[in-house]
Amino acid sequence: MAAFLAALSLPCTAFAGPEEDRLAFVSFFQSRFPDILFDEFANGIYAIDADSRAQWLEIEEFPPYEFAIEHGQSLWQKPFSNGSAYADCFKQPLAEVRAAYPAFDAGRAEVVTLEVAINDCRVANDETPFAYDASELIDLTAYLGYTARGKKIDVQIPADEPGALAAYEYGKRFYYSKRGQLNFACADCHVTSVGMRVRADRLSASLGHPTHFPVYRSKLGGMISLQQRFFGCVRDVRARPFELQSTEYRNLEFFLAYMSNGLTINGPGARK
Amino acid sequence: MHSTFANRPHYIRWATGKAPALAALLLLLASTAGAASDTRVAEGKSLATERSKGNCLACHMIEDGELPGNLGPPLLAMKVRFPSRSTLKEQICNATIRNRDSRMPPFCQHGILTEDEVELIIDYLYTL
DSSP states (O other), X not given: OHHHHHHHHSOOOSSXXXXXXXXXXHHHHHHHSTTSOGGGGGGTXXXXXXXXXXHHXXXXXXXXXHHHHHHHHHHHHSOOTTSOOHHHHOXXXXXXXXXXXXXXXXXXXXXXXXXXXXXXXXXXXXXXXXXXXXXXXXXXXXXXXXXXXXXXXXXXXXXXXXXXXXXXXXXXXXXXXXXXXXXXXXXXXXXXXTTOEETTEEOOOSTTGGGGOXXXXXXXXXXXXXXXXXXXXHHXXXXXXXXXXXXXXXXXXXXXXXXXXXXXXXXXXXXX | OHHHHHHOHHHHHHXXXXXXXXXXXXXXXXXXXXXXXXXXXXXXXXXXXXXXXXOGGGTOOOTTOSSOOOSSOOXXXXXXXXXXXHHHHHHHHOTTTTOTTOSSXXXXXXXXSOHHHHHHHHHHHTTO
Protein backbone atom coordinates (compact mmCIF):
# COMPACT_ATOMS: atom_id res chain seq x y z
CA MET A 1 0.00 0.00 0.00
CA ALA A 2 2.74 2.45 0.93
CA ALA A 3 4.70 1.36 -2.11
CA PHE A 4 1.64 1.85 -4.26
CA LEU A 5 1.12 5.40 -3.05
CA ALA A 6 4.78 6.18 -3.46
CA ALA A 7 4.77 4.84 -7.00
CA LEU A 8 1.78 6.95 -7.94
CA SER A 9 2.78 10.13 -6.21
CA LEU A 10 6.21 10.22 -7.81
CA PRO A 11 6.48 11.67 -11.26
CA CYS A 12 7.47 9.33 -14.06
CA THR A 13 10.11 6.90 -12.86
CA ALA A 14 12.13 4.64 -15.11
CA PHE A 15 10.24 1.53 -14.07
CA ALA A 16 6.62 2.43 -13.56
CA GLY A 17 4.93 2.61 -16.92
CA PRO A 18 1.23 3.25 -17.44
CA GLU A 19 0.36 -0.44 -17.33
CA GLU A 20 2.15 -0.95 -13.98
CA ASP A 21 0.34 2.14 -12.68
CA ARG A 22 -3.00 0.78 -13.85
CA LEU A 23 -2.52 -2.61 -12.24
CA ALA A 24 -1.52 -1.00 -8.95
CA PHE A 25 -4.50 1.35 -9.20
CA VAL A 26 -6.98 -1.46 -9.81
CA SER A 27 -5.55 -3.63 -7.06
CA PHE A 28 -5.74 -0.72 -4.60
CA PHE A 29 -9.50 -0.45 -5.12
CA GLN A 30 -9.99 -4.19 -5.23
CA SER A 31 -8.22 -4.70 -1.92
CA ARG A 32 -10.12 -1.77 -0.45
CA PHE A 33 -13.44 -3.30 -1.58
CA PRO A 34 -12.83 -7.05 -1.87
CA ASP A 35 -16.54 -7.77 -2.34
CA ILE A 36 -17.01 -5.50 -5.32
CA LEU A 37 -16.45 -7.08 -8.73
CA PHE A 38 -14.12 -5.24 -11.11
CA ASP A 39 -16.88 -4.35 -13.57
CA GLU A 40 -19.08 -2.88 -10.83
CA PHE A 41 -16.73 0.10 -10.49
CA ALA A 42 -18.32 1.44 -13.67
CA ASN A 43 -21.30 2.37 -11.46
CA GLY A 44 -19.39 4.99 -9.45
CA ILE A 45 -20.66 5.62 -5.93
CA TYR A 46 -23.52 3.13 -6.46
CA ALA A 47 -20.99 0.31 -6.54
CA ILE A 48 -20.07 1.21 -2.97
CA ASP A 49 -23.10 2.75 -1.33
CA ALA A 50 -25.97 0.29 -0.87
CA ASP A 51 -28.46 2.93 0.31
CA SER A 52 -28.21 5.25 -2.64
CA ARG A 53 -27.89 2.30 -5.02
CA ALA A 54 -31.52 1.29 -4.46
CA GLN A 55 -32.71 4.81 -5.28
CA TRP A 56 -30.51 4.92 -8.34
CA LEU A 57 -31.82 1.61 -9.67
CA GLU A 58 -35.32 3.05 -9.38
CA ILE A 59 -34.28 6.14 -11.33
CA GLU A 60 -32.75 3.90 -14.01
CA GLU A 61 -36.17 2.38 -14.66
CA PHE A 62 -37.28 5.65 -16.25
CA PRO A 63 -33.92 7.08 -17.23
CA PRO A 64 -33.78 10.87 -17.11
CA TYR A 65 -31.17 10.82 -19.90
CA GLU A 66 -33.47 9.17 -22.43
CA PHE A 67 -34.37 12.46 -24.08
CA ALA A 68 -30.67 13.29 -24.49
CA ILE A 69 -30.09 9.99 -26.30
CA GLU A 70 -32.97 10.61 -28.68
CA HIS A 71 -31.92 14.17 -29.34
CA GLY A 72 -28.35 13.01 -29.91
CA GLN A 73 -29.52 10.38 -32.36
CA SER A 74 -31.48 12.85 -34.46
CA LEU A 75 -28.53 15.26 -34.51
CA TRP A 76 -26.22 12.42 -35.54
CA GLN A 77 -28.47 11.41 -38.41
CA LYS A 78 -29.13 14.90 -39.73
CA PRO A 79 -26.85 15.64 -42.70
CA PHE A 80 -24.68 18.79 -42.75
CA SER A 81 -25.56 21.47 -45.29
CA ASN A 82 -22.88 20.09 -47.61
CA GLY A 83 -24.72 16.75 -47.68
CA SER A 84 -22.23 14.67 -45.70
CA ALA A 85 -22.77 13.52 -42.13
CA TYR A 86 -20.92 12.58 -38.94
CA ALA A 87 -20.68 8.99 -40.13
CA ASP A 88 -18.45 10.21 -42.97
CA CYS A 89 -15.89 11.43 -40.42
CA PHE A 90 -16.16 8.46 -38.06
CA LYS A 91 -15.41 5.48 -40.25
CA GLN A 92 -15.70 2.79 -37.59
CA PRO A 93 -19.02 1.01 -36.93
CA LEU A 94 -21.34 3.22 -34.87
CA ALA A 95 -20.96 1.09 -31.74
CA GLU A 96 -17.18 1.60 -31.82
CA VAL A 97 -17.02 5.39 -32.09
CA ARG A 98 -17.17 6.14 -28.36
CA ALA A 99 -14.50 3.59 -27.40
CA ALA A 100 -12.03 5.10 -29.88
CA TYR A 101 -11.64 8.15 -27.57
CA PRO A 102 -9.80 9.67 -25.84
CA ALA A 103 -6.85 8.95 -28.12
CA PHE A 104 -3.45 10.48 -28.67
CA ASP A 105 -3.27 11.94 -32.16
CA ALA A 106 0.37 11.73 -33.21
CA GLY A 107 -0.09 14.14 -36.14
CA ARG A 108 -1.45 16.89 -33.90
CA ALA A 109 0.68 15.82 -30.95
CA GLU A 110 -2.25 16.08 -28.56
CA VAL A 111 -5.04 14.10 -26.95
CA VAL A 112 -8.28 14.13 -28.90
CA THR A 113 -11.48 13.49 -26.96
CA LEU A 114 -14.84 12.51 -28.42
CA GLU A 115 -16.09 16.10 -28.05
CA VAL A 116 -13.06 17.48 -29.89
CA ALA A 117 -13.43 14.88 -32.65
CA ILE A 118 -17.08 15.80 -33.15
CA ASN A 119 -16.20 19.48 -33.44
CA ASP A 120 -13.35 18.67 -35.85
CA CYS A 121 -15.84 16.84 -38.02
CA ARG A 122 -18.14 19.84 -38.03
CA VAL A 123 -15.36 22.25 -38.94
CA ALA A 124 -14.17 19.94 -41.73
CA ASN A 125 -17.69 20.14 -43.11
CA ASP A 126 -18.01 23.92 -42.86
CA GLU A 127 -20.26 23.81 -39.85
CA THR A 128 -19.61 25.95 -36.78
CA PRO A 129 -18.13 24.00 -33.86
CA PHE A 130 -20.26 23.62 -30.72
CA ALA A 131 -19.33 25.32 -27.49
CA TYR A 132 -17.98 22.60 -25.20
CA ASP A 133 -20.91 22.98 -22.84
CA ALA A 134 -23.54 23.02 -25.61
CA SER A 135 -26.37 20.58 -25.01
CA GLU A 136 -26.24 19.47 -28.68
CA LEU A 137 -22.67 18.30 -28.21
CA ILE A 138 -23.37 16.59 -24.91
CA ASP A 139 -26.44 14.88 -26.34
CA LEU A 140 -24.41 13.59 -29.29
CA THR A 141 -21.98 12.02 -26.82
CA ALA A 142 -24.94 10.60 -24.87
CA TYR A 143 -26.11 8.86 -28.03
CA LEU A 144 -22.62 7.58 -28.82
CA GLY A 145 -22.22 6.38 -25.23
CA TYR A 146 -25.51 4.55 -25.47
CA THR A 147 -24.68 2.84 -28.76
CA ALA A 148 -21.33 1.78 -27.23
CA ARG A 149 -22.84 0.11 -24.17
CA GLY A 150 -21.14 -3.20 -23.55
CA LYS A 151 -17.88 -2.19 -25.27
CA LYS A 152 -14.74 -1.80 -23.17
CA ILE A 153 -12.68 1.27 -22.43
CA ASP A 154 -9.46 0.68 -24.32
CA VAL A 155 -7.13 3.65 -24.27
CA GLN A 156 -3.86 3.12 -26.12
CA ILE A 157 -0.47 4.56 -25.20
CA PRO A 158 1.71 3.37 -28.09
CA ALA A 159 5.27 2.51 -27.04
CA ASP A 160 6.69 4.39 -30.03
CA GLU A 161 4.76 7.56 -29.19
CA PRO A 162 6.59 9.60 -26.54
CA GLY A 163 3.96 12.36 -26.80
CA ALA A 164 1.26 9.96 -25.63
CA LEU A 165 3.31 8.95 -22.61
CA ALA A 166 4.00 12.61 -21.83
CA ALA A 167 0.28 13.44 -22.00
CA TYR A 168 -0.45 10.52 -19.70
CA GLU A 169 2.22 11.59 -17.24
CA TYR A 170 0.85 15.12 -17.24
CA GLY A 171 -2.64 13.87 -16.46
CA LYS A 172 -1.31 11.62 -13.72
CA ARG A 173 0.63 14.45 -12.10
CA PHE A 174 -2.49 16.63 -12.28
CA TYR A 175 -4.52 13.94 -10.51
CA TYR A 176 -2.09 13.63 -7.61
CA SER A 177 -1.21 17.32 -7.19
CA LYS A 178 -2.67 19.38 -4.39
CA ARG A 179 -4.41 22.49 -5.63
CA GLY A 180 -6.66 25.32 -4.61
CA GLN A 181 -7.29 27.13 -1.37
CA LEU A 182 -8.47 23.84 0.15
CA ASN A 183 -5.24 22.12 -0.91
CA PHE A 184 -6.79 18.96 -2.32
CA ALA A 185 -5.62 16.58 -4.99
CA CYS A 186 -8.24 14.65 -6.96
CA ALA A 187 -6.68 11.53 -5.48
CA ASP A 188 -7.15 12.84 -1.92
CA CYS A 189 -10.87 12.39 -2.38
CA HIS A 190 -11.31 9.69 -5.02
CA VAL A 191 -8.39 7.40 -4.03
CA THR A 192 -7.25 7.98 -0.44
CA SER A 193 -10.72 8.83 0.93
CA VAL A 194 -12.79 6.59 -1.32
CA GLY A 195 -15.99 5.51 0.41
CA MET A 196 -15.68 8.18 3.11
CA ARG A 197 -18.10 11.01 3.60
CA VAL A 198 -17.63 14.73 2.97
CA ARG A 199 -20.71 16.11 4.71
CA ALA A 200 -23.50 13.96 3.26
CA ASP A 201 -21.62 12.93 0.08
CA ARG A 202 -19.84 9.61 -0.10
CA LEU A 203 -16.79 9.62 -2.33
CA SER A 204 -16.71 7.35 -5.36
CA ALA A 205 -13.64 5.53 -6.68
CA SER A 206 -11.66 7.07 -9.55
CA LEU A 207 -11.68 3.65 -11.10
CA GLY A 208 -14.70 3.73 -13.43
CA HIS A 209 -15.20 7.51 -13.50
CA PRO A 210 -15.12 7.83 -17.30
CA THR A 211 -17.35 4.85 -18.20
CA HIS A 212 -20.77 6.43 -17.76
CA PHE A 213 -20.41 10.01 -18.98
CA PRO A 214 -22.21 12.15 -19.94
CA VAL A 215 -24.48 11.96 -16.91
CA TYR A 216 -27.84 13.45 -16.06
CA ARG A 217 -27.45 15.26 -12.75
CA SER A 218 -30.70 15.60 -10.88
CA LYS A 219 -29.22 18.43 -8.82
CA LEU A 220 -28.69 20.44 -12.01
CA GLY A 221 -31.63 19.07 -13.97
CA GLY A 222 -29.49 18.41 -17.02
CA MET A 223 -26.67 16.52 -18.68
CA ILE A 224 -23.00 17.22 -18.02
CA SER A 225 -19.82 15.97 -19.64
CA LEU A 226 -16.90 14.34 -17.81
CA GLN A 227 -14.91 17.55 -18.16
CA GLN A 228 -17.73 19.63 -16.70
CA ARG A 229 -17.39 17.35 -13.66
CA PHE A 230 -13.64 18.03 -13.59
CA PHE A 231 -14.48 21.72 -13.78
CA GLY A 232 -16.85 21.43 -10.81
CA CYS A 233 -14.44 19.49 -8.60
CA VAL A 234 -11.59 21.91 -9.37
CA ARG A 235 -13.84 24.85 -8.51
CA ASP A 236 -14.96 23.12 -5.31
CA VAL A 237 -11.39 22.95 -4.00
CA ARG A 238 -11.33 26.71 -4.72
CA ALA A 239 -8.78 26.46 -7.50
CA ARG A 240 -9.03 28.28 -10.81
CA PRO A 241 -10.81 25.88 -13.16
CA PHE A 242 -9.34 25.29 -16.61
CA GLU A 243 -11.34 25.68 -19.80
CA LEU A 244 -13.35 22.70 -20.98
CA GLN A 245 -11.24 20.70 -23.45
CA SER A 246 -8.07 22.56 -22.43
CA THR A 247 -4.85 20.59 -22.79
CA GLU A 248 -4.88 20.12 -19.01
CA TYR A 249 -8.31 18.48 -18.92
CA ARG A 250 -7.70 16.43 -22.05
CA ASN A 251 -4.55 14.99 -20.52
CA LEU A 252 -6.41 14.41 -17.27
CA GLU A 253 -9.15 12.57 -19.14
CA PHE A 254 -6.50 10.54 -20.99
CA PHE A 255 -4.91 9.42 -17.71
CA LEU A 256 -8.22 8.71 -16.00
CA ALA A 257 -9.62 6.78 -18.95
CA TYR A 258 -6.44 4.72 -19.21
CA MET A 259 -6.82 3.78 -15.52
CA SER A 260 -10.30 2.45 -16.38
CA ASN A 261 -9.17 0.30 -19.31
CA GLY A 262 -11.08 -2.95 -19.43
CA LEU A 263 -14.21 -1.56 -17.77
CA THR A 264 -17.47 -1.66 -19.68
CA ILE A 265 -18.87 1.53 -21.19
CA ASN A 266 -22.29 2.17 -19.65
CA GLY A 267 -23.11 5.73 -20.58
CA PRO A 268 -25.05 7.84 -20.30
CA GLY A 269 -25.55 7.73 -16.55
CA ALA A 270 -27.71 9.27 -13.84
CA ARG A 271 -26.24 10.92 -10.76
CA LYS A 272 -27.39 13.10 -7.88
CA MET B 1 -5.56 33.68 27.80
CA HIS B 2 -2.16 34.96 26.70
CA SER B 3 -3.38 35.88 23.27
CA THR B 4 -6.46 37.60 24.74
CA PHE B 5 -4.12 39.68 26.83
CA ALA B 6 -1.76 40.40 23.94
CA ASN B 7 -4.63 41.35 21.68
CA ARG B 8 -5.80 44.03 24.06
CA PRO B 9 -2.78 46.15 24.97
CA HIS B 10 -5.08 49.11 25.71
CA TYR B 11 -6.07 47.35 28.94
CA ILE B 12 -2.49 47.61 30.07
CA ARG B 13 -2.16 51.19 28.96
CA TRP B 14 -5.36 52.02 30.71
CA ALA B 15 -4.20 50.30 33.88
CA THR B 16 -0.75 51.87 34.01
CA GLY B 17 -0.32 53.87 37.19
CA LYS B 18 -3.59 52.59 38.59
CA ALA B 19 -2.27 49.90 40.89
CA PRO B 20 -5.55 48.85 42.50
CA ALA B 21 -7.28 48.66 39.13
CA LEU B 22 -4.42 46.61 37.71
CA ALA B 23 -4.55 44.21 40.63
CA ALA B 24 -8.28 43.82 40.12
CA LEU B 25 -7.78 43.19 36.42
CA LEU B 26 -5.14 40.54 37.04
CA LEU B 27 -7.42 38.84 39.52
CA LEU B 28 -10.21 38.86 36.97
CA LEU B 29 -7.97 37.38 34.30
CA ALA B 30 -6.69 34.73 36.68
CA SER B 31 -10.18 33.66 37.65
CA THR B 32 -11.26 33.26 34.02
CA ALA B 33 -8.07 31.56 32.83
CA GLY B 34 -8.92 28.48 30.77
CA ALA B 35 -12.63 29.22 30.57
CA ALA B 36 -13.39 31.30 27.50
CA SER B 37 -16.41 33.56 27.52
CA ASP B 38 -19.72 32.26 26.24
CA THR B 39 -19.69 34.72 23.36
CA ARG B 40 -16.25 33.55 22.23
CA VAL B 41 -17.41 29.95 22.39
CA ALA B 42 -20.57 30.75 20.42
CA GLU B 43 -18.58 32.65 17.79
CA GLY B 44 -16.09 29.80 17.60
CA LYS B 45 -18.88 27.31 17.13
CA SER B 46 -20.41 29.18 14.24
CA LEU B 47 -16.99 29.69 12.60
CA ALA B 48 -16.34 25.97 12.91
CA THR B 49 -19.71 25.12 11.40
CA GLU B 50 -20.22 27.66 8.59
CA ARG B 51 -19.57 26.16 5.20
CA SER B 52 -17.73 29.21 3.90
CA LYS B 53 -15.52 29.35 7.02
CA GLY B 54 -14.17 26.36 8.96
CA ASN B 55 -16.70 23.87 7.65
CA CYS B 56 -15.07 21.41 10.06
CA LEU B 57 -18.20 19.25 9.90
CA ALA B 58 -17.45 18.49 6.26
CA CYS B 59 -14.82 16.09 7.58
CA HIS B 60 -15.25 15.75 11.36
CA MET B 61 -17.98 14.53 13.64
CA ILE B 62 -18.61 17.20 16.29
CA GLU B 63 -21.21 16.57 19.04
CA ASP B 64 -24.61 17.59 17.68
CA GLY B 65 -23.39 18.85 14.27
CA GLU B 66 -25.58 17.88 11.33
CA LEU B 67 -24.42 15.76 8.37
CA PRO B 68 -20.85 15.29 9.53
CA GLY B 69 -18.26 13.79 7.18
CA ASN B 70 -15.70 11.24 8.30
CA LEU B 71 -12.48 12.07 6.44
CA GLY B 72 -10.93 13.09 9.75
CA PRO B 73 -11.25 11.77 13.31
CA PRO B 74 -14.18 12.89 15.52
CA LEU B 75 -13.43 16.09 17.44
CA LEU B 76 -14.08 15.20 21.05
CA ALA B 77 -12.34 15.32 24.43
CA MET B 78 -10.19 18.05 22.95
CA LYS B 79 -8.65 19.28 26.20
CA VAL B 80 -7.45 15.83 27.13
CA ARG B 81 -6.16 15.02 23.68
CA PHE B 82 -4.71 18.47 22.93
CA PRO B 83 -3.51 19.91 26.23
CA SER B 84 -1.21 22.21 24.26
CA ARG B 85 -3.12 25.06 22.69
CA SER B 86 -0.28 25.78 20.27
CA THR B 87 -0.23 22.20 18.96
CA LEU B 88 -3.95 22.41 18.30
CA LYS B 89 -3.55 25.80 16.66
CA GLU B 90 -0.83 24.44 14.40
CA GLN B 91 -3.02 21.52 13.34
CA ILE B 92 -5.78 23.91 12.31
CA CYS B 93 -3.61 26.68 10.87
CA ASN B 94 -1.42 24.38 8.84
CA ALA B 95 -2.08 20.65 9.04
CA THR B 96 0.68 19.99 6.51
CA ILE B 97 3.34 20.67 9.16
CA ARG B 98 2.41 17.49 11.04
CA ASN B 99 1.43 15.53 7.94
CA ARG B 100 2.80 16.70 4.62
CA ASP B 101 0.03 14.88 2.72
CA SER B 102 -2.76 15.94 5.06
CA ARG B 103 -6.24 16.06 3.57
CA MET B 104 -7.09 18.86 5.97
CA PRO B 105 -6.95 22.35 4.43
CA PRO B 106 -4.19 24.57 5.89
CA PHE B 107 -6.66 27.14 7.17
CA CYS B 108 -4.36 30.04 8.14
CA GLN B 109 -1.67 29.28 5.60
CA HIS B 110 -4.21 29.54 2.77
CA GLY B 111 -6.14 32.45 4.22
CA ILE B 112 -9.37 30.54 4.84
CA LEU B 113 -9.42 31.58 8.50
CA THR B 114 -7.49 34.28 10.33
CA GLU B 115 -5.47 33.36 13.41
CA ASP B 116 -8.00 35.25 15.52
CA GLU B 117 -10.79 33.14 14.08
CA VAL B 118 -8.81 30.00 14.85
CA GLU B 119 -8.42 31.18 18.46
CA LEU B 120 -12.21 31.46 18.69
CA ILE B 121 -12.63 27.99 17.21
CA ILE B 122 -10.17 26.61 19.76
CA ASP B 123 -12.15 28.21 22.61
CA TYR B 124 -15.14 26.29 21.27
CA LEU B 125 -13.21 23.03 20.72
CA TYR B 126 -12.03 23.14 24.35
CA THR B 127 -15.65 22.89 25.47
CA LEU B 128 -16.00 19.55 23.67
